[in-house]
Amino acid sequence: MSSLAVDDEFAHPALFYRTGQEYADRTVAFVREGLAAGEPVAVAVPGPNLELIRDGLGAQAEEVLLLDMTQVGRNPGRIIPGVLRAFADTHPQGRVRIIGEPIWAGRTPVEYPACAQHEALINAAFEGRAATILCPYDVSRLDAEVVADARITHPVVIADGRELTSDAYDWQAVVARYNEALPPAPDAAVFPFGSGDLPDVRHFAVGEAGRLGLGGQRLQDTELAVAELTTNSVVHGGGRGTLLIWAEAGQVVCEVRDEGRLTDPLAGRRPPKNGQIGGRGLMLVHYVADLVRVHTSDDGTTVRFYLGL
DSSP: OOOOOOTTOEEOEEEEEOSHHHHHHHHHHHHHHHHHTTOOEEEEEOHHHHHHHHHHHGGGGGGSEEEEHHHHTSSGGGHIIIIIHHHHTTOOSSOEEEEEOOOOTTOOTTTHHHHHHHHHHHHHHTTTOSEEEEEEEETTTSOHHHHHHHHHHOSEEEETTEEEEOTTOOHHHHHHHTOOOOOOOSSOEEEEEEGGGHHHHHHHHHHHHHHHTOOTHHHHHHHHHHHHHHHHHHHHSSSEEEEEEEEETTEEEEEEEESOOOOOTTTTTSOOOTTOOSOOHHHHHHHHOSEEEEEEETTEEEEEEEEEO
């Protein structure tokens, strides 16, 4: 497997695999090639695949940062700032090499749009950076739509031992396609708020989340996320908004709607610069939530976040 990029170019290939042996062979070769070139290497993939790579590397596994993506990347919106950039930014000199597998067969239909947008936005987040991020896809288990999207979000596809330029590559199209109106909230408690209601809307959210079954740290996460989103609505979203909260499929779901419009596709995924004041609200929501879905249009923005019971 070649290095796929030289100098300061960013490389973002998709690896299509069908068997565990093929997966191990390709990923281990990719890691060893990076280590031989003196590149820092990180691997963030689902647990069983992480063990395949660990076993394949043997003693060399100690030279690699190994992360279980089902934990560090449970929320796809956290992967760019919390995993990829967190690793790359600690190695600012020279090229870094990362394996990131954010989409696996256990991902739900509710999660998938955020996963697809994440894969697309990697291209914007790392433009001009000396990094290679390899994204494996289990084409024997994933839906055909997922595999088709991978060809759109990755400029290069590796399949059957060959590296091919993707003639479907158009990452902006995937970001736009999954910027979709969210399904209606079922039986939600509703709290319209304005600038004078921020403490009340926060207390309302915590009370409802507790009534629906959240406790401990999860209640604190609810309070933090609601505080950040409702403050953003007042400051940037027309001065007012609406909070909705309900239970769904073993999760508590909170949604904040306002009249603002997100114009930066990387909002909430770009780590703040040193000394930056503000600009952390949506990123904090990504860090505490299990999933965040966003829809923005000329009419306003909806941010929906999920916390497991």
